[in-house]
Amino acid sequence: MKFGETFTEYLQAHQERFIEESTHVEYKRLKKVLKSCRRCRDHKDSSENNGEDDALPLCCQYESCPLCDQKFFSELTKEVSDIAGCFSSRVRRLFNLQDHGMKRYITSFCRCFTSPHNGKAQECQMLVEYVMMNAVAMRKILKKYDKVHSSDNGRKFKSKMRSEHMEILQSPWLIELGAFFINRSESNNEKLDELLNPFSCDLSSSDPVMTLTLPDNMKLEYSLTCAICLELVFKPYALGCGHLFCKLCACSAASVMIFQGLKAADSDSRCPACREAGVYGNAVHMMELSLLLKKHCKEYWNERSVSERAEMVKQSKIYWDLQSKYMIGY
Known part of the structure; x- marks a missing residue:
């Protein structure tokens, strides 16, 4: 089965339980844009051979293909940022890292009465699937972009995601x-x-x-x-x-x-x-x-625990000696 079909089935299966609250890569729609652009470029090549340039669509008269660039890199940046933000916030919530004090205690207490199948384990499974499917969709659509345009802009975009910490696989x-x-x-x-x-x-x-x-x-x-x-x-x-x-x-x-x-x-x-x-x-x-x-x-x-405790005692002694000298004044 092609990935496009697999990704569509995944979105349909999780539409009500998970995806409706989250962003995902618009793989199918962006692939149609690339397919249209490929036809334009094929038409451009044949027109150049026949000496015809006026019939070309504007988006493909230039090597940079501004229409594709606008639809891809501005939109993908937002999608990647939203996916990374959604993933991070849901993992933090899953492990109670956003709760403090009494709220965190109540959340942990409620989880004691939650079935493992319907609780934390299932949420983890869905989060991992969410990351993997969107990451593969992103990689495949950028690879297709470079293939259609004979460029390395897709690879540069992936590097940009890593440098800005939006690459969810990292x-x-x-x-x-x-x-x-x-x-x-x-x-x-x-x-x-x-x-x-x-x-x-x-x-x-x-x-x-x-x-x-x-x-x-x-x-x-x-x-x-x-x-x-x-x-x-x-x-x-x-x-x-x-x-x-x-x-x-x-x-x-x-x-x-x-x-x-x-x-x-x-x-x-x-x-x-x-x-x-x-x-x-x-x-x-x-x-x-x-x-x-x-x-x-x-x-x-155990070895590291012993060495860390010794270092902590040493640092604590230095800290309180400095505090004592500061309070006494010498």
Whole structure:
């Protein structure tokens, strides 16, 4: 079955449950635009051979094809931004990261009476499908755009999405969802089915990764190595730019103490990997990933816990010594 038909069936199946609240890639309509543009270009080639130029549509008299550019890149930018925003907000809500205090307690209490099939697990499944189907639709339509126009504008647009953190396949939330799937399967003694759980994890190699298998069998790997200490991430945090670090390493890079947390970092502090500023304020603790690593790497986790506690005691002593000197005045 062609992807266009698969994508249409997906939208129809989830129209009432999920898609009606969310944006999706207008794959079918944009494909019709490209098909029309291809006919225009074929007509242009034949007209040039016959010396006829006046009969050409305006959109295809130029190499840049302004009509296609307007329909694609302005519209796709909005769609990609809306999809990324919807995905992020729903994952945060799913893991109670937007709730605080009593509201968070009530939400957690209500979930105790929710069936796993109809609750969190089903929502996770729908979110992963939402990301994968829209990501494949985006990749295929941009590839078709480049093929029709003999350009690399589609590839440049994908690079722009990554630089602006709108590429949902690069979102650290996918790692958190993948960790949730694996943790849930192991706790229920379920066999991992690639159709229901597209995530797999290899923590035994020198470069630990989590792998996501897309519907067209394309595989994406997410590194679980901290770029600072070059070891498996410990108590991982995802910065606003999407990069993963150990909490201790991220705090050191931001020049804050462990017990202060990443929220205490200056607004101009930069990511150690991409050097983007202002990424510590919205850093998120990857709790499901922490649970997964703690279960599978117990010895490593205990060693890092001991070293982190020692470092925290050391930093606390330095901090309170400075506070005492400041209060006393010497």
